[in-house]
Amino acid sequence: MTxxxxxxxxxEIIAVGILAFAGVLTKTAANVAFPAMMAAFHINLGTVQWVTSAYMLTATLVIPMSAYLQRSFTSRALFLSASLFFTVGTGLIVGAPSLALVLVGRVLQGVGNGIAIPLMFNIILMAVPRSQRGMMMGVGTLITATAGAIGPTYGGLLVDRWGWRMIFIALLPLLLGSLVLGLVTIYGERRPARQPFAFLDYGLLALGLLLILLAQNGLGEAAPLVSLAEYGLGIICLFLFAYRSTHTATPVLNLAIFKIAAFTWLALTYFTTFMVFFKYVFRPTQ
Known part of the structure; x- marks a missing residue:
């Protein structure tokens, strides 16, 4: 039995998994709603893409903080924070009269999802017995992979019948169920240990990713030199981040793991696979 x-x-894993599932689902489902949102807000393709870009950038910036957050706060506090951010963001999008509020909602959703996904895997790694850990890690990965795969179909069905807002309205009962389940099952079993946070390193990472995203979104527009400059500055920021991460006692991300060749090749394979996946998923329908 042990x-x-x-x-x-x-x-507990199901409660956090539902939140992670909802976040990844909206990441791919929102793409299907681009044409409807362009018509509703009278915007062009370059602008509406921020509905996805703002969400993914925010989640990408929050996930590296997961180790610090999990040391500094209990699982219950993190779950409630993630649920609050994601639910408030969803509510804002449902009632948003303008694209600006939609983007605010997407940023809040990104924060929630950026907390929820690492939290789910951390609970599995810390609490699940070793003999069952591999299976549960696979289940956690399946949750996020399945959500990404069914997102376009889910979004297409709802947009065709009830409009783009229904993508987010339909999530509200799921989010409420996740919150209730989490309140009942997730406890704060340990006392958090507050530790210093490497703000400069994190700032370099955030700035580097933001500059590269801005450069990518600007490709094909009237200022290619600006995009190239943004790319260059972004790469410099990421290089400085990598350098500092290998020369500090408390890095935001421990990059030493890339010295393990097997891990590096697996990471490159995973990255390449998802680049191909997103190439076809984040392509606006006409």
Whole structure:
């Protein structure tokens, strides 16, 4: 029995998994809504792409903070924060009269999802018995992969019948169920240990990713030199981040793991696969 997963732990993983599932689902489902949102807000393709870009950039910037957050706060506090951010963001999008509020909602959703996904895997790694850990890691990965795969179909069905806002309205009962389940099952079992945060390193990472995203969105427009300059500055920021991360005792990300050749090749394979995946998923329908 010591190697079995306790029912409460399983429900805890399900509660966080639902939140992670909802976040990844909107990441791919929102793409289908681009034409409808362009018509509703009278905007062009370059502008509406920020509905996806703002979300992904925010989640990407929050995920590297996960180790610091999980040391500094309890699982219950992190879950409630993620649920609050994501639910408030969803509510803003549902009632947003302008694209600006939609983007604010997407940023809040990105914060929530950026907390939820690492939290789900951290609970699995820390609480699941070793003999069951590999299986549960696979289940966690399946949750996010399935959400990304069904997102375009889910979004297309709802947009065709009820409009683009229904993509987010339909998530509200799911988010409420996740919140109730999490409140019942997720406890704050340990005392958080506050540690210093490498603000300069994190700032370099955030600035580098933002500059590269701006450069990517600006390709094909009237200022190619600006995009090239943004690319260059972004790469410099990421290089400085990598240098500092290997010369500090408390890095935001421990890049030393890339010294393991097997891990590096697996990471490159995973990255390449997702680049191909997003190439076809984030392509506006006509």
């Amino acid at each position: 190697n079995s997963i306790k029912p409460r732990l399983l429900l």
